[in-house]
Amino acid sequence: MENIKSITKEDIKEKLLNALKGMYAKELPDATMNQKYEAFSKVIRDYISEGWLETNKQYREKKVKQVYYLSMEFLIGKLLERNLINLGIRELAKEALADMGIDFGEIVEEEPDAGLGNGGLGRLAACFIDSLSSLELPGHGCGIRYKYGLFRQEIKNGYQVEVPDLWLKERYPWEVKKENRGVKVRFGGDAYVATVRGHLKVVHENYYTVKAIPYDIPISGYQNNTVNTLRLWSAEADTDEFDFVNFNSGHYMQSVEGKYTAELISQVLYPDDSTENGKQLRLKQEYFFVSSSLQAIFNYHRELGIDFKRLDDYVAIHINDTHPALAVAEIMRLLIDEEGLKWEEAWEITQKVCAYTNHTIMEEALEKWPIQMFKKLLPRIYLIIEEINRRFCQEVMNKYLNWNVVNRMSIIEEGLVRMANLAIVGSHSVNGVAALHTEILQKKELRDFHEFYPGKLNNKTNGITHRRWLIKSNPALSAMLDTHIGTDWRKDPVSLEKLMEFKEDHSVLKKLAKIKHENKVELARYIKEKNGIEVDPNSIFDVQVKRVHGYKRQLLNCMHILYLYKKLKKDKDFDIHPRTFIFGAKAAPAYYFAKNVIKLINTLGEIINNDPDINDKLKVVFIENYSVSKAEKIIPAADVSEQISTASKEASGTGNMKFMMNGAVTLATLDGANVEIHNLVGDDNIVLFGMTSDEVISLYENFQNDTHKFIESNPEIAELIASFVDGSLGVVGSEFSDICRYLLEENDYFFVLKDFWAYVEAQNKIEELYRDRERWNEMCLVNIAKAGYFSSDNTISKYARDIWDIERESI
Numbered sequence: 001m002e003n004i005k006s007i008t009k010e011d012i013k014e015k016l017l018n019a020l021k022g023m024y025a026k027e028l029p030d031a032t033m034n035q036k037y038e039a040f041s042k043v044i045r046d047y048i049s050e051g052w053l054e055t056n057k058q059y060r061e062k063k064v065k066q067v068y069y070l071s072m073e074f075l076i077g078k079l080l081e082r083n084l085i086n087l088g089i090r091e092l093a094k095e096a097l098a099d100m101g102i103d104f105g106e107i108v109e110e111e112p113d114a115g116l117g118n119g120g121l122g123r124l125a126a127c128f129i130d131s132l133s134s135l136e137l138p139g140h141g142c143g144i145r146y147k148y149g150l151f152r153q154e155i156k157n158g159y160q161v162e163v164p165d166l167w168l169k170e171r172y173p174w175e176v177k178k179e180n181r182g183v184k185v186r187f188g189g190d191a192y193v194a195t196v197r198g199h200l201k202v203v204h205e206n207y208y209t210v211k212a213i214p215y216d217i218p219i220s221g222y223q224n225n226t227v228n229t230l231r232l233w234s235a236e237a238d239t240d241e242f243d244f245v246n247f248n249s250g251h252y253m254q255s256v257e258g259k260y261t262a263e264l265i266s267q268v269l270y271p272d273d274s275t276e277n278g279k280q281l282r283l284k285q286e287y288f289f290v291s292s293s294l295q296a297i298f299n300y301h302r303e304l305g306i307d308f309k310r311l312d313d314y315v316a317i318h319i320n321d322t323h324p325a326l327a328v329a330e331i332m333r334l335l336i337d338e339e340g341l342k343w344e345e346a347w348e349i350t351q352k353v354c355a356y357t358n359h360t361i362m363e364e365a366l367e368k369w370p371i372q373m374f375k376k377l378l379p380r381i382y383l384i385i386e387e388i389n390r391r392f393c394q395e396v397m398n399k400y401l402n403w404n405v406v407n408r409m410s411i412i413e414e415g416l417v418r419m420a421n422l423a424i425v426g427s428h429s430v431n432g433v434a435a436l437h438t439e440i441l442q443k444k445e446l447r448d449f450h451e452f453y454p455g456k457l458n459n460k461t462n463g464i465t466h467r468r469w470l471i472k473s474n475p476a477l478s479a480m481l482d483t484h485i486g487t488d489w490r491k492d493p494v495s496l497e498k499l500m501e502f503k504e505d506h507s508v509l510k511k512l513a514k515i516k517h518e519n520k521v522e523l524a525r526y527i528k529e530k531n532g533i534e535v536d537p538n539s540i541f542d543v544q545v546k547r548v549h550g551y552k553r554q555l556l557n558c559m560h561i562l563y564l565y566k567k568l569k570k571d572k573d574f575d576i577h578p579r580t581f582i583f584g585a586k587a588a589p590a591y592y593f594a595k596n597v598i599k600l601i602n603t604l605g606e607i608i609n610n611d612p613d614i615n616d617k618l619k620v621v622f623i624e625n626y627s628v629s630k631a632e633k634i635i636p637a638a639d640v641s642e643q644i645s646t647a648s649k650e651a652s653g654t655g656n657m658k659f660m661m662n663g664a665v666t667l668a669t670l671d672g673a674n675v676e677i678h679n680l681v682g683d684d685n686i687v688l689f690g691m692t693s694d695e696v697i698s699l700y701e702n703f704q705n706d707t708h709k710f711i712e713s714n715p716e717i718a719e720l721i722a723s724f725v726d727g728s729l730g731v732v733g734s735e736f737s738d739i740c741r742y743l744l745e746e747n748d749y750f751f752v753l754k755d756f757w758a759y760v761e762a763q764n765k766i767e768e769l770y771r772d773r774e775r776w777n778e779m780c781l782v783n784i785a786k787a788g789y790f791s792s793d794n795t796i797s798k799y800a801r802d803i804w805d806i807e808r809e810s811i
């Protein structure tokens with residue numbers, strides 16, 4: 001592998017010893033593993049710093065257009081190994097550490113996962129900034145430096161228990177605090193229009209301010225010199241405004257209260273990205289990071305001396321889901337209040353600068369804020385949104401002469417500020433995240449907007465970085481690919497297609513199978529160590545890892561497992577290929593149904609894994625605390641990728657792409673990007689089942705699903721459901737009451753029962769295919785070969801060209 005900076009082993013060793021002395025005044029033998037990790041990371045960060053300075057210098061000098069990807073979440077995972085790979089020194093570093101008696105694996109394990117996200121949305125943002133750097137595109141991430149990442153999940157007696165994720169307990173070696181780049185964010189007070197020296201002017205007064213301090217993390221590109229920035233903002237009390245009145249009058253507590261409430265803003269990540277929880281703190285968080293990011297961007301460009309009437313030549317702002325939609329109003333505020341532009345000018349620029357990605361069509365996930373709360377917290381921003389809306393509604397009225405349409409499209413309606421509408425109106429581009437999702441947006445959810453703004457709504461199918469999800473997580477497969485198709489795929493993942501040449505090559509297929517088997521052995525070892533469960537690497541590893549949600553239908557998977565178990569109990573000769581069902585999933589702490597599903601999975605494991613009648617034909621494993629690092633261990637060992645959401649509900653999915661890239665066969669509904677996987681690999685290399693999105697949507701038109709009636713004519717399903725409450729799972733009858741309520745009283749909103757038999761049949765097909773190993777291996781090969789299409793490099797190239805209008809800048 002090329003080592004672009006001609007770094008030597010001796011140099012690494014010397015720098016590491018120096019870092020240990022400098023940081024801890026310690027010699028190698030006295031240093032703890034964590035100190036070794038921190039010192040080593042510091043050494044690696046210093047190698048990157050050169051490129052970082054150079055990148056920033058060139059962007060500044062050439063005034064290149066840069067994109068800022070605003071996202072409430074960045075699920076970046078560990079950075080050390082990724083950075084070594086990008087520098088081209090992974091092997092060299094391993095050797096250097098080995099020379100010093102340090103185990104590479106142990107050092108890597110010391111790094112906490114920066115889990116600043118819930119799931120797919122945050123991981124997408126992480127893949128995107130990775131691709132921006134590797135494609136030498138000028139683009140940065142902007143988000144919040146949550147003191148506590150998403151909770152750490154422990155499983156106790158089968159239940160999820162949430163404990164705080166203290167990822168910042170030790171020093172985090174990848175970040176650089178930029179105190180001098182801090183800005184102040186205003187909250188509260190009064191905003192009104194007044195006449196100042198004969199001119200109408202907006203006054204905002206009596207507000208309080210919170211200090212926003214940026215922490216920058218370098219995002220290096222793959223074997224190039226580009227190093228972009230992930231800027232995460234931390235809230236601090238504005239000590240300039242320390243409350244001396246209270247302090248001097250002896251009210252010490254009141255005077256520090258300001259500090260405490262200010263810091264609350266960047267304390268926690270809300271552990272749920274699919275329901276709006278109505279917390280004022282969440283709105284505060286959103287404005288906090290949007291305002292600080294944009295103020296810093298404006299400060300930077302003011303220093304460059306640009307003409308703000310041409311801001312769109314220098315800046316693109318991306319709004320990742322509705323969380324940063326306030327960017328639209330904040331840009332207007334900065335252009336008008338600070339740069340003195342007229343409304344019309346400012347509006348035209350804002351629309352050219354902003355673009356928005358819609359991630360979900362689930363009604364409950366659409367953010368809406370009560371006017372009263374909004375006005376009180378952000379009075380100036382509210383005035384701006386009111387004016388944006390007044391003008392927008394006028395246009396809609398002029399076109400349709402119909403109040404119903406105006407009400408449907410209005411940004412402010414029924415006492416609520418609708419963030420999606422604000423983002424759509426304020427952006428020049430609105431994109432969905434998979435072909436099917438975009439089609440549904442155009443035809444249904446955003447139909448009015450699609451008609452009103454022809455061409456604005458476009459598709460950009462999500463992607464994943466093959467650097468983390470193949471090069472880093474599956475080194476054996478990567479090496480094998482190098483041998484057979486050369487190394488081009490590392491820089492150009494679409495050329496994974498070259499593997500198609502070997503579709504009928506027995507020796508190549510055998511090698512693929514061998515690598516998969518070794519990855520399974522490794523995962524089996526991990527499961528034995530962590531769960532104490534013996535699993536057979538020769539069994540089919542059938543994996544469903546993702547957040548637990550009704551629509552993702554882990555319950556469907558569970559019911560099939562229970563079905564197999566009952567069948568095996570009744571008929572000892574029932575012939576099945578041994579299966580290991582592997583789950584990993586966090587549930588939002590207040591989502592009781594989801595937590596109930598976790599208990600069900602663990603209960604099934606407890607019963608099935610220990611039942612001698614089953615004779616190891618079935619195993620059920622729940623891997624605790626699913627995260628990016630866990631995903632990297634699990635996915636390369638999967639045979640079957642469970643992507644079984646209720647059709648139309650999963651906007652894209654990205655887990656599906658990671659599995660495909662590692663040669664798992666997808667068992668799927670025609671939902672999200674599964675549709676595109678199907679188009680790429682063809683009928684023969686995927687197993688599909690269940691209702692289509694059209695069928696599901698038409699059932700929702702007038703939702704009726706009489707599960708009682710369904711169960712009456714399906715005694716086998718009735719029996720399965722009965723076992724949730726009759727004690728046969730070894731738990732009390734009320735244990736699964738949330739699941740029973742969902743199935744029987746809420747009429748199975750996500751159609752688990754309606755799709756059940758189709759799913760059973762699809763699982764039978766998986767079994768049949770797996771028994772023909774040559775055929776199975778061929779399917780794996782085709783999946784790997786076609787996975788390059790889902791590289792986030794591919795996705796980001798399209799964003800850069802179609803939405804942001806930014807260009808490659810070699811450093």
Ligand SMILES: *Cc1c(COP(=O)(O)O)cnc(C)c1O
Nearest residue numbers: 119120546627628631653654655
């Ligand atoms: C990729 C990823 C996800 C998204 O998975 P889906 O199956 O698309 O929901 C969630 N969490 C982590 C840690 C991931 O790496």
